Amino acid sequence: MPADGVRAFSGEIPTERRFPLHLEPAIRTIRDLYDEAKQARWDPERDIPWNGFDPSRYPAEVLEAARLSWSRKAWTEYGGLPETPALIIRFCLERERESDPKYFLTVRNTEEAWHLECCHRFAELCGGFVAEPANPAYRALFEQGLHRQALDAARSLDAYVAAQIGIGDGLDLELTRLARDNARDPVARAVLDRLARDKTRHAAFGWMYLERRAPLWDDSERAAIAAEIAHVVRDVELSGLRCAWLAGDTAAEIIAADRIARDAGLGAATRDEEEPLLRRYLADAARQFAALGVILPEFRV
């Protein structure tokens, strides 16, 4: 069952002091990622072979499942639209922060819009986008108000990045790769391939930023980061935000739809595939955080 993933908002956002305004490259790895993202620009209209999708190849029940499975992808992708602008603003509000993350996040937000457009369009091709989850408890998992958390002066920006990007975006990348590898339909595969390429940069950004920041953390910051990660893993990820089977009965129709879509090669995955991936990802992330001085509790999947 979904736990309480929604955090209260303190009511305050940090105060900006704009000058001196640093626009020079300061975190070379992230600046390179930004430059790479600009060069890797693509166009959902032109670069996806939409005409290659032939719905007549699939039985009605498969199309019905795929439209739900891809609508669920769109519900998740949509999260970036309000979250990333909040994160951009937060980086700008933090005193004398480097320009590289700000620039990079502006490209990330565009890519999120392209991902959303593709998932929505594919759901439409399969019979029509489904505008909301059927179960209110499952729906609540998507409405965490990340834009509020990102801007909340009472919360550490580094803890936010660690939890939402280090854990969330990293796991998202691995699951997207899995769905892509399962996709035999040329359009589903092309979409997921594009998503995976962009998400590779999104996940890398988080770790690059954390590596840069880690030497500045004291014990209390490391504890805040560990606590935030524990919250996101337990209350959000292990409640089924990305792996629907963890949401149990509240997402029963999604779990069934994913299974059918996966078997038809329409870009989804099942519990049997996702569970070991999730365990592996959390173990790898725990090792990476430990190397940065952040010790995570053990998570029971």
Added chain:
Amino acid sequence: MSLTEISAPPAARKPTLLDQPERRFPLRLGVEIRKIRDLFRAATRNQWDPRTDIDWSALDGLDIDDAHRHAARMYWSRRAWSEYGAISESPALLIRFCQERREPDLRYFFTIRTQEESRHAEACYLMAEHLGGYIPAPALVDFEKSVSTHGVRKMALDPETPLEAIIAALVCAAEEVAFDVFRHLVEITPNRAANQVLRNIMRDEVRHCGFGWAYLEHRVPQMSRAEIAVCEKAVITMIRDVEMNGYHSSWLAPDSPAARDEVEADRLTWEAGLGATVEALEKPVFVESVRSIRERLKPFGIEIPLFEHPKFAGPV
């Protein structure tokens, strides 16, 4: 500064959009404003990269003295600060669109708009760097005021400031003036690199302005006379108290050491052919811009009066 209550005294913290929980569903993603969705697609097709799409070699070996070079560094640094304001503040509008579940086309378009603002800041920074070095802060405190924005972030997060008034004032007035000035700069700037930067920014700004007009066209028929009057007030405030106070054109600012420095840096940069303009050339551009905004807003029921300013012989 609020566009609708410009002289309101500071008050205790008012609730903002951030105090409201997220409401994502039902999630509408289809096309609702075709013109704006097309602008998003056009923006996707027309991306550019300041690092690779500008002929930076045109700034090598310039035959200019130190005063002109320093002025141009300052001009382009100042422009970078101004573009940066759109990265730091305008994303709040996207949060507003999402939180109020406005038409999905707005949300799509604004993602790429913010990316374009970062390209603009990067390009202006690179111009300053190629001219001897970006300057990270104004020399005079007054300068800081002249490059600050109009409080977009605060307004966007204030549920009591109508979104339509923000768009009318910021986009259909302020960005329209900025676009007209960019077009003028493209016409008069001979240096190839500076011209390319200005031209590329102008091409993006065309879409930014198009967004505002398309949104008003969509929304105004659904608005009451009172709601339209709020838009009218916001546009008047923007032109009279922000634009005619030197927000885009330093020669319109009240006299001060900072304003004089800015005007002089503009003049030297223009003289070197590296961007910028001067009062005599920009004045007719500004007058025509305000006239055009007034004409375009009239069919929406938004009546913009003539304005007085000591720099103009008659009403503008």
